[in-house]
Amino acid sequence: DVKVTQSSRYLVKRTGEKVFLECVQDMDHENMFWYRQDPGLGLRLIYFSYDVKMKEKGDIPEGYSVSREKKERFSLILESASTNQTSMYLCASSSSGGGPYNEQFFGPGTRLTVL
């Protein structure tokens, strides 16, 4: 089974802190994604990566950065957390083989609260 794991299920941070959210997948997938999920807004793409050290902005990249130093790991960084970044963060991965037909596999999510 494909497994996507996220380092924390729940996280509480203070305004201004630097926050790292970690995601690891075990299926040798080329593509990895970070989404945030908010009630009434669905999932919105923050950043994605299609290879090690490669990244592309999604729809809402402001206030976030990412790092992909190894194929299996994709980190989301909040340089200076703000209360409007309180949300559920979901990581996903997919294979590149076969083009766009490939399923994205999701982790369980990290619920981040910024106080």
Add this chain to the structure above:
Amino acid sequence: AQSVTQPDIHITVSEGASLELRCNYSYGATPYLFWYVQSPGQGLQLLLKYFSGDTLVQGIKGFEAEFKRSQSSFNLRKPSVHWSDAAEYFCAVHLNTGFQKLVFGTGTRLLVSP
């Protein structure tokens, strides 16, 4: 701009009754369409997908969806709902760019009454 609309925020269905969740998309070309389910406290799981061919697609857990180009719709159906189907359901469209970028709808929360 490409978009996905799920007009129903919440739906309540009695256990054993049939279900239809609506999804409309706005996209110029032939879309690649997906339905995902998110059970409480879980990540998203793929139910089914449509790329081409037969417009009625079968998925896991007894779900099916029908692609109707004329209506720009991809509605999800199940003939008999079980209490374990209570979850949030997301429709998504792939933009067929060079990257596997999905655009998600806002979701429909399904409640199942006894």
